[in-house]
Every structure is written in C-alpha cells, then in structure tokens.
Amino acid sequence: MANYELINELTQFILKESRFCDQSLYSDWESLWTDDGHYWVPRGPNMDPEKHVSHLNDNRMRIQTRIKALNSGTRHSQLPVSPMSRVISPIELEAEEGDEYQVGVNFNLTEMAIQSTHDMHIWAGRITYQLRRVEGELKMARKKVVLVNGNEPIPNISFLI
Amino acid sequence: MNMPEQGLKRDYSHLIQEGKVHSSMYTSDQVFDDEMEAIFHHGWVFVGHDSEIPNTGDYVLRQLGKQPVIMTRDKDGGVNVIRNRCAHRANMVCGYEGENKKVLVCPYHGWVYDLKGALIDVPHPDGYPDDFDKSQLGMVPATQIGVYRGFVFASLEGSGITLAEHLGDATALIDRAVDLSPEGELELQAGWLQHRFKANWKMLPENDCDGYHVETTHASFMHATDSQAMDLLADTDAEPPVVRDWGNGHMEIDFNVAYRSRNIPFEWFGRVPASKLPKYTAAMIKAYGEERAHELSVTGPPHAIIFPNLFLGELNVVFYYPVSANECVQLYTPMSLKGAPEVNKRAIHQTEGAVGPASFLIPEDVIIAERNQSGLSAGGQEWVDLSRGMHREYEEDGKIVSHMSDETVNRGFWRRHREEMLRDHSA
Structure with missing residues (x-):
C-alpha cells in the first residue's frame, strides 16, 4: 500500500520547489538544496555527465555561483525575469531507501522570454528528484531534468528550470 | 525586415567601409541570400x-x-x-x-x-x-x-583558392589548441550543445573577439566568480591582452601574451594547480621537452575566430549555422585533448559553465545580440560604428594589433567579408 502521507509530503515539496522556480525566488530555491546537491540538465536520456557535455551540470558550489549571478542585478538574460508557469504531473515514487526518496514527475513549462524577443517558449520533459530528509526536513540532493528537446537547438535556459 | 530595401543598391564596397558597416548588412534578406551564396556556398567553411x-x-x-x-x-x-x-x-x-x-x-x-x-x-x-x-x-x-x-x-561550389590560402597564418591558432594534446590530436566526442537565437549570424564572430563588452555584458559572471580574466586585466605589471587581426578575416583576442608575462601554469584553465594534472604534465614534458611543455602550460589555448564560422574559444569548439538574416544556431563542444584525460574531465565542466544555453556567459551575449538585432531597425543612424581604436592600432609581425577593447578585429572580419561578397564566382 502506498504511504499517502509520504506521497503528499513529497508532492508538496515538489510543488513548492516548482513555484520558487516559476517566481524566480532564487535564494529560497537555493535553501532547498543539501550540501552535496547536484543540478543536472543533460542533452537527453542515457547520458554520462563525465563523458557527454550537458546543458547544465552544477555541483553545490556552482549552484551557489549560479544564484549569485542571478541575484547580481546584472544577469541580462533574466532581466526582467521570465514570467513562467509550470504544470507538474502527479508524482511517482520510484525508489526509497532510508531517508532518501527518488521521485519522478513530468512537467510542462510555459516561459515568456520578455528580455528580448517576447516569444513564448514551451519546455517539457521529466524531472527526477533525489529528496533526502535532513534533520526532519526534506531537502533536494539531486534534480535531473531531461528535456524533450535537449538535443535540439534551444533558446536560453538562464531561469531556474 | 524594416530596412527600406527598395532601391537599396547592394554595392558592398559602399555598404561595408573601413570603420563602419551599413545596418542592412545585418537585417536584409537580400544581403543574407548573397552571403549564403558567396561566403557559405562558395567560400571555405x-x-x-x-x-x-x-x-x-x-x-x-x-x-x-x-x-x-x-x-x-x-x-x-x-x-x-x-x-x-x-x-x-x-x-x-x-x-x-x-x-x-x-x-x-x-x-x-x-x-x-x-x-x-x-x-x-x-x-x-x-x-x-x-x-x-x-x-x-x-x-x-x-x-x-x-x-x-x-x-x-569545405567549399561546396568552389572558392577559387586553396584551404592553405584561406587559412593563411591562422593555422597557428589551430596549432595552439591542438599542441595542448601530448599526442598532438583533438577528439570531439562529448556531443554538441545547440543554441538557437534571433540575431544575425555575424553578431557571433563580431562578439566572440570583442574585448570591449566583457565588463558590462558579463558583469554578473564577474560578480559571481573569481575570474582569472579580471585578474589579468587588473594586473598592471603584466602585458595586457591584445586583439590581433590575422588577415583573411581570422582574428583573436590574445590573452596568451598576458598569461606568458605572468608565467603561471594553467592560469588559463581556471588556475588549476599543476599538481592536480600530474599525468598530463608528465606526458607533455615527454612529448615536447621541459621548456616547450612549460610554455604551453602557461600560454594556453586560443580565443580566435576562423572566418567565417569557427570559434576556438579556450577549450571549446564553437560553430554556427545562419538560419535567416534574423536567426542563427550556435553549437558548442569541449575539445578533448588526446592523451590528456585529466584535462578533459575538467574541460567538459568548463564548457558547461561558459557556453551553451544554460551557461554563465553566452546567454548574456544572446540577449544582447537579440536586442541589437531589434535596435538595427531603428532609423536615425544608418551605420554601425566600428571605428574604435583606429587611431592607435599598430603593426606587429605583419599583423594589425591593438588594445583588447578595440574593433581592429571587427574591421579585419569585414574586410574579408567584403572581399568575398565582391569576388567574381562565375569564373
């Protein structure tokens, strides 16, 4: 039997994380990470991050740098920030071990690129989260985003995806 | 586009002048068609x-x-x-x-x-x-x-010149990258990141060797990181980086002169200490001897454009496809140096940080280029000014050299561009 309390808790975390991304709440979003966080957007499924170049492959240090750049007030590619709205599918608890949960969701994100072209961009794919309970609180240890168009020419992804 | 094209005489010797270029060179569909024929179908790419x-x-x-x-x-x-x-x-x-x-x-x-x-x-x-x-x-x-x-x-339709004539002395720029491999070979096997944006393709080569935009366009990166580039610029004792026009439209920002004068191994490579690259250092000494291996470790890779569509940007290979006058696709991959796994492991993550749609640097250039493309449609000024540094550039070993922020390289690019547009391909 599924543990509905746990599913609900994981879902609430992911919905909050998604909202922080949508609203470009950079520092709030950064606070969701564990100290060993890994934020990864490969070009497609079945990629090896040590062999294949990724769109984004941030260790915790680089996540911090990314947030610092976004918070600098001079990150032109997010000035002004893109208005965004993402729809997250019901979650699938893919694996569970001790205090750690692997959760998969599909997402569909609409982004208005108001910095220059004013084009509306549609982003879609599957996110795999590694969530960990640290001192009673859920944290994000890994976020992997596999885009449907990761291996195609794509516009800027300088917002939080 | 919005430029008045009716009656526009596409006289490229008029539209492309020393120190200024007509706006329609970036916006006109007719110019784009001519470029595809002259530069991308006839020329070497x-x-x-x-x-x-x-x-x-x-x-x-x-x-x-x-x-x-x-x-x-x-x-x-x-x-x-x-x-x-x-x-x-x-x-x-x-x-x-x-x-x-x-x-x-x-x-x-x-x-x-x-x-x-x-x-x-x-x-x-x-x-x-x-x-x-x-x-x-x-x-x-x-x-x-x-x-x-x-x-x-390749030249699809025939260029009238050999590849050796096209590359000229700029083979030295390619050598500077390939010589960083102890086996003297590159391997591109990490795949390509692809980036689409709505600006004319020439904004890319013109921006890639533009030293003037760095502190404003890339202010967020400078703020967020401990960048060796800023150290270089701040060091008043070091030789300053320069721009160099290699002829035939090939050009570079030469950071190597600055790295050489500071003489710090791998400063160009995020200042990684040589002790972290022991096998690579040993392999380089074996391949090139102590002195040359040290020199290569100090000066590092090129930051250069090979006309018209190749950018060797540190350990990145970058090229682009023009799509239309207002759209372009740029592709990036890390150079893997054959026989240098210690370097390659790091290079892939440097590529991810520097270039690509989610990186710290190129998204900024893209947004500026897209706004630039819109700005070109505004009247009042018909011409794009590329005169910076004309009064202070100088010749060195047969190449025109100037301060890193000067548009010497843009002028070199456009000189070749005009030459190709005026070349008679019917012969």
Missing part, C-alpha cells in the same frame, strides 16, 4: 572534426549555408562532405544521425549510394533504359574539401 567520425561508415549531418550535407568516413579512411540529396527526387538520403552505415540508402525509393556519394544501385532497374548513367546521378560532393589537424573545411 568549417564543417566538423574528423574525430567525430572515427570509423568507416560513421557520419554526421551538417548544414552549409542553405544546403544540408553529410560528412562521412569512407572505406578508404577518407573524409567526405556530400550533399544530403538523392539524385532521383531530391529526398534527404539521411534524415537523422544514427548508427554507422555500410551504404547510404534513400528511404523514399531505395536508391543506394556508397560512402563517397556514388550511386551504386537502384531498385527495379528495368524501369530505366540501357544507357541510364549512374555515374551522373550521385550525391554531389563538395567541390573542395580540406582537413587541417582534424578540422574539416
């Missing part, structure tokens, strides 16, 4: 790297100007650039990249070509007469193809 297709039957798909092509490795070990068009009804013979192939088979009616593009078989040949000449019905190869240290260049 970068196609790919031979390490992308190491084995017989390997192939990749590319776009040269308006023409889709296939780069193949044939059974004699040669590299071919052939048009991706079936001689029968013009279907693209290869619709997507995939597994190694023995022959190229058109999925429409099944015509079969060898890896050099020659037609070897058609299904149900009784539908054609006895004098049906298969030799006239191949996938037509580029008129000229040349390889320099693994970099594959």
Whole structure:
C-alpha cells in the first residue's frame, strides 16, 4: 500500500520547489538544496555527465555561483525575469531507501522570454528528484531534468528550470 | 525586415567601409541570400572534426549555408562532405544521425549510394533504359574539401583558392589548441550543445573577439566568480591582452601574451594547480621537452575566430549555422585533448559553465545580440560604428594589433567579408 502521507509530503515539496522556480525566488530555491546537491540538465536520456557535455551540470558550489549571478542585478538574460508557469504531473515514487526518496514527475513549462524577443517558449520533459530528509526536513540532493528537446537547438535556459 | 530595401543598391564596397558597416548588412534578406551564396556556398567553411567520425561508415549531418550535407568516413579512411540529396527526387538520403552505415540508402525509393556519394544501385532497374548513367546521378560532393589537424573545411561550389590560402597564418591558432594534446590530436566526442537565437549570424564572430563588452555584458559572471580574466586585466605589471587581426578575416583576442608575462601554469584553465594534472604534465614534458611543455602550460589555448564560422574559444569548439538574416544556431563542444584525460574531465565542466544555453556567459551575449538585432531597425543612424581604436592600432609581425577593447578585429572580419561578397564566382 502506498504511504499517502509520504506521497503528499513529497508532492508538496515538489510543488513548492516548482513555484520558487516559476517566481524566480532564487535564494529560497537555493535553501532547498543539501550540501552535496547536484543540478543536472543533460542533452537527453542515457547520458554520462563525465563523458557527454550537458546543458547544465552544477555541483553545490556552482549552484551557489549560479544564484549569485542571478541575484547580481546584472544577469541580462533574466532581466526582467521570465514570467513562467509550470504544470507538474502527479508524482511517482520510484525508489526509497532510508531517508532518501527518488521521485519522478513530468512537467510542462510555459516561459515568456520578455528580455528580448517576447516569444513564448514551451519546455517539457521529466524531472527526477533525489529528496533526502535532513534533520526532519526534506531537502533536494539531486534534480535531473531531461528535456524533450535537449538535443535540439534551444533558446536560453538562464531561469531556474 | 524594416530596412527600406527598395532601391537599396547592394554595392558592398559602399555598404561595408573601413570603420563602419551599413545596418542592412545585418537585417536584409537580400544581403543574407548573397552571403549564403558567396561566403557559405562558395567560400571555405568549417564543417566538423574528423574525430567525430572515427570509423568507416560513421557520419554526421551538417548544414552549409542553405544546403544540408553529410560528412562521412569512407572505406578508404577518407573524409567526405556530400550533399544530403538523392539524385532521383531530391529526398534527404539521411534524415537523422544514427548508427554507422555500410551504404547510404534513400528511404523514399531505395536508391543506394556508397560512402563517397556514388550511386551504386537502384531498385527495379528495368524501369530505366540501357544507357541510364549512374555515374551522373550521385550525391554531389563538395567541390573542395580540406582537413587541417582534424578540422574539416569545405567549399561546396568552389572558392577559387586553396584551404592553405584561406587559412593563411591562422593555422597557428589551430596549432595552439591542438599542441595542448601530448599526442598532438583533438577528439570531439562529448556531443554538441545547440543554441538557437534571433540575431544575425555575424553578431557571433563580431562578439566572440570583442574585448570591449566583457565588463558590462558579463558583469554578473564577474560578480559571481573569481575570474582569472579580471585578474589579468587588473594586473598592471603584466602585458595586457591584445586583439590581433590575422588577415583573411581570422582574428583573436590574445590573452596568451598576458598569461606568458605572468608565467603561471594553467592560469588559463581556471588556475588549476599543476599538481592536480600530474599525468598530463608528465606526458607533455615527454612529448615536447621541459621548456616547450612549460610554455604551453602557461600560454594556453586560443580565443580566435576562423572566418567565417569557427570559434576556438579556450577549450571549446564553437560553430554556427545562419538560419535567416534574423536567426542563427550556435553549437558548442569541449575539445578533448588526446592523451590528456585529466584535462578533459575538467574541460567538459568548463564548457558547461561558459557556453551553451544554460551557461554563465553566452546567454548574456544572446540577449544582447537579440536586442541589437531589434535596435538595427531603428532609423536615425544608418551605420554601425566600428571605428574604435583606429587611431592607435599598430603593426606587429605583419599583423594589425591593438588594445583588447578595440574593433581592429571587427574591421579585419569585414574586410574579408567584403572581399568575398565582391569576388567574381562565375569564373
């Protein structure tokens, strides 16, 4: 039997994380990470991050740098920030071990690129989260985003995806 | 676009002048068509790297100007650039990249070509007469193809000059990258990041060697990181970086002069201590000797444009496809240095940080380029000013050199551009 309390808790975390991304709440979003966080957007499924170049492959240090750049007030590619709205599918608890949960969701994100072209961009794919309970609180240890168009020419992804 | 094109005489000796370029050079569809013909179909362009297709039957798909092509490795070990068009009804013979192939088979009616593009078989040949000449019905190869240290260049329609003439002295820029491998070879095998943006393709080469924009356009990066580039610029005792026009439209920002004067190994490589690259350092000494290996570790890779579509940006190989006057696709991959796994492991993550749609640097350039493209449609000023540094540039070893922030390199790019646009290709 599924543990509905746990599913609900994981879902609430992911919905909050998604909202922080949508609203470009950079520092709030950064606070969701564990100290060993890994934020990864490969070009497609079945990629090896040590062999294949990724769109984004941030260790915790680089996540911090990314947030610092976004918070600098001079990150032109997010000035002004893109208005965004993402729809997250019901979650699938893919694996569970001790205090750690692997959760998969599909997402569909609409982004208005108001910095220059004013084009509306549609982003879609599957996110795999590694969530960990640290001192009673859920944290994000890994976020992997596999885009449907990761291996195609794509516009800027300088917002939080 | 919004530029008044009616009655615009496309006299390129007028539209491209020393120190200024007419706005329509970036916005006009007619200019774009002329460029595709003169520069991307007739001229030499970068196609790919031979390490992308190491084995017989390997192939990749590319776009040269308006023409889709296939780069193949044939059974004699040669590299071919052939048009991706079936001689029968013009279907693209290869619709997507995939597994190694023995022959190229058109999925429409099944015509079969060898890896050099020659037609070897058609299904149900009784539908054609006895004098049906298969030799006239191949996938037509580029008129000229040349390889320099693994970099594959081609001229689809014939350029009138050799690859050696096109590259000129700029082979030294390619050497500067390839010599960083203890085996003297690059391997491009990490795949390409692809970035689409709505600006004219020339914004890329013009920006890549522009030293003037760095502190404003890339302010967020400078703020967020401990950047060696800023150290270089701040060090008043070091030789300052310069821009250098290598002739033929090839150009660079030469950071190497500054690195050399500071003499810190791997400062160009995020200041990684040499102790973290012990095997690489040993292999380089073995290959080149102590002195040369030290020099290579200090000066590092180039930051250079090979006209018209190749950018060697530190350990990144970057090239671009013009799509229309207002749109372009740029591709990036890390250089893997053969025999240097310690370097390659780091290089891949430097690429991710520096270039690509989610990186710290290029998204900024893209947004500026897109706004720049819109700005060009505003009247009042007909010309784009590229005069910076004309009063202070100087000649050094036959090359024009100037302060890192000067538009010396843009002027060099446009000189070659104009030459190609005015070249008579009918001969």
